[in-house]
Amino acid sequence: MFVTKDTIIAEILQNDPTQGCVPIFLATGMHCLGCMAAHGETLEQACAVHGVDADALAAELNDYFGNK
Template sequence: MTIGDVLKQQPKTADVFMKHGMHCLGCPSATGETIAQAAMVHGTDLDKLIDELNKVVE
């Protein structure tokens, strides 16, 4: 799933992405980049990021 898809479905997740250094949420790379790709590029633990995203949408 791309960051753009997540943000469209769950806009409140933006704070989680920004907390992990993903500040350009509307730029073309973010809208086409998967969560896993973004985690790798930003040096973020993917499992931790997904856990935090899931907590926000519960």
């Protein structure tokens, strides 16, 4: 999977059956991965709410998915 700022949070989670990406989100302070907003919220929107750099988080997630 390739993650961009426009990728929906739920899509990222659905494409990772082992849920190994969850600790990456939790480390940034995103503890609401199961909330309804995650189903329609883009990575960029979630990052804006949580004060996280969307480009940096996308890069970290792509490193994770690239090494799977």
